[in-house]
Amino acid sequence: MISFDSVKIAESPQQAYELCQNRNNRIIGGMMWLRMSERHYSSVVDLSGLGLEKIEDTAESFKIGAMTTLRDMEKSEKLKQTFGNVFSDCVRHIVGVQFRSMATVGGSVFGRFGFSDVLTALMAFDSYVETYKHGIIPLCDFAKLPYEKDVLLNIIIKKDGTKAYYSSFRNEDKDFPVITVCVSEKDGSFSATVGARPSKAEKIFDEEGILTDFYAKTGDEREAAAEDFGKYVCGKLDFNTNMRAGGKYREKLAGIYIKRALMGDMR
Amino acid sequence: MNITFVLNGRKTTAEINADTMLFGLLRMLGCYSVKCGCETANCGLCTVIFNGKPVLSCAMPAFRADGCTIETLEGLQNEAELFGSFMADEGADQCGFCNPGFIMNVIAMERELKDPDDGEIKEYLAGNLCRCTGYVGHLRAIKKYLSYKRGEGR
Numbered sequence: 001m002i003s004f005d006s007v008k009i010a011e012s013p014q015q016a017y018e019l020c021q022n023r024n025n026r027i028i029g030g031m032m033w034l035r036m037s038e039r040h041y042s043s044v045v046d047l048s049g050l051g052l053e054k055i056e057d058t059a060e061s062f063k064i065g066a067m068t069t070l071r072d073m074e075k076s077e078k079l080k081q082t083f084g085n086v087f088s089d090c091v092r093h094i095v096g097v098q099f100r101s102m103a104t105v106g107g108s109v110f111g112r113f114g115f116s117d118v119l120t121a122l123m124a125f126d127s128y129v130e131t132y133k134h135g136i137i138p139l140c141d142f143a144k145l146p147y148e149k150d151v152l153l154n155i156i157i158k159k160d161g162t163k164a165y166y167s168s169f170r171n172e173d174k175d176f177p178v179i180t181v182c183v184s185e186k187d188g189s190f191s192a193t194v195g196a197r198p199s200k201a202e203k204i205f206d207e208e209g210i211l212t213d214f215y216a217k218t219g220d221e222r223e224a225a226a227e228d229f230g231k232y233v234c235g236k237l238d239f240n241t242n243m244r245a246g247g248k249y250r251e252k253l254a255g256i257y258i259k260r261a262l263m264g265d266m267r
Numbered sequence: 268m269n270i271t272f273v274l275n276g277r278k279t280t281a282e283i284n285a286d287t288m289l290f291g292l293l294r295m296l297g298c299y300s301v302k303c304g305c306e307t308a309n310c311g312l313c314t315v316i317f318n319g320k321p322v323l324s325c326a327m328p329a330f331r332a333d334g335c336t337i338e339t340l341e342g343l344q345n346e347a348e349l350f351g352s353f354m355a356d357e358g359a360d361q362c363g364f365c366n367p368g369f370i371m372n373v374i375a376m377e378r379e380l381k382d383p384d385d386g387e388i389k390e391y392l393a394g395n396l397c398r399c400t401g402y403v404g405h406l407r408a409i410k411k412y413l414s415y416k417r418g419e420g421r
Binding site: 001030044071 | 268285286288306307308309311314317320321322323325326327328330331372375376390391392393394395
């Protein structure tokens with residue numbers, strides 16, 4: 001189990017950033033995963049004093065503080081009103097209510113875990129992260145950055161009318177996902193974000209116009225287009241094998257969940 | 268380091284190490300219902316109500332309790348006894364090891380959800396593992412307990 005000699009409650013993002021440059025210090029979020037590590041640290045840096053545990057609703061976007069819990073995100077009525085059930089659907093299968101009342105959005109996003117339901121759902125929107133070092137950068141770019149000593153402050157989701165539908169498959173409820181899929185649409189343009197492949201989520205846009213005028217198509221045409229888009233997305237991504245599932249199985253599932261989202265669940 | 272918090276309605280001060288976990292502190296303070304069952308933050312046995320929310324005390328650093336309110340089964344004896352009687356009537360528990368965490372989460376659910384349906388109950392309690400049973404008796408006990416609390420008799 002993790003051990004540490006002292007706790008530093010950060011008084012500013014700058015102080016948190018400076019403290020975490022020391023390799024013997026570590027920033028903690030909900031400490032759900034970190035608790036199980038075997039390392040000893042001189043100090044842990046707690047961000048609880050920075051007011052990052054709230055969801056701010058502005059005219060153009062939502063700003064979710066890094067210390068906001070998954071449970072708060074799940075229960076946020078404002079997020080539901082704007083984005084539907086995407087953010088409750090994406091976390092409801094994560095362990096239990098008690099776990100989600102402690103695990104933080106910042107922990108999920110900064111970790112950029114392959115199995116992250118939260119990262120998949122957030123990437124489906126026009127989302128950004130605000131870190132001390134990089135300022136505000138697109139989440140998709142952040143996900144590709146190497147791990148570095150930085151302080152994640154906020155996650156920003158633009159209110160641009162994007163609609164999205166989230167689904168995941170697990171071998172057993174509450175286990176890590178075998179595949180996570182979030183299909184999104186804005187002004188008739190579609191994209192699909194697929195995670196737990198088992199590598200981290202990636203977003204693929206419909207650059208070939210497979211789903212152009214999707215809702216104007218007849219039933220059969222629409223079904224064929226949805227299937228083609230699933231194949232197109234899967235063709236752009238790598239699917240690999242781990243202890244939970246094989247790569248080919250994951251690829252098959254991803255195609256099916258993309259099609260299902262487009263054929264009914266999304267609307 | 269020194270922390271002060273309200274434990275089961277009583278102001279409590281404790282001297283802790285920086286890396287003391289809340290479940291260890293609570294046991295040190297005599298709350299033996301709080302146990303660490305799985306070591307992986309999955310089983311729910313260490314559930315306590317922290318500022319009104321159910322949390323896993325095995326993964327909560329004790330320093331975060333400073334200035335907070337914590338309830339354990341020891342402080343909820345009346346509620347626990349009542350719900351425990353419904354569990355017993357339904358033969359829901361076998362070894363009983365998971366009961367303290369389970370009862371804490373049922374009480375948290377009762378406070379948070381109004382008239383939950385079967386799906387909501389199952390989802391709320393999914394973070395409490397019982398290795399003896401199939402949860403069917405638990406669900407019967409909860410539904411009868413909630414009916415009773417709504418004044419529908421026993």
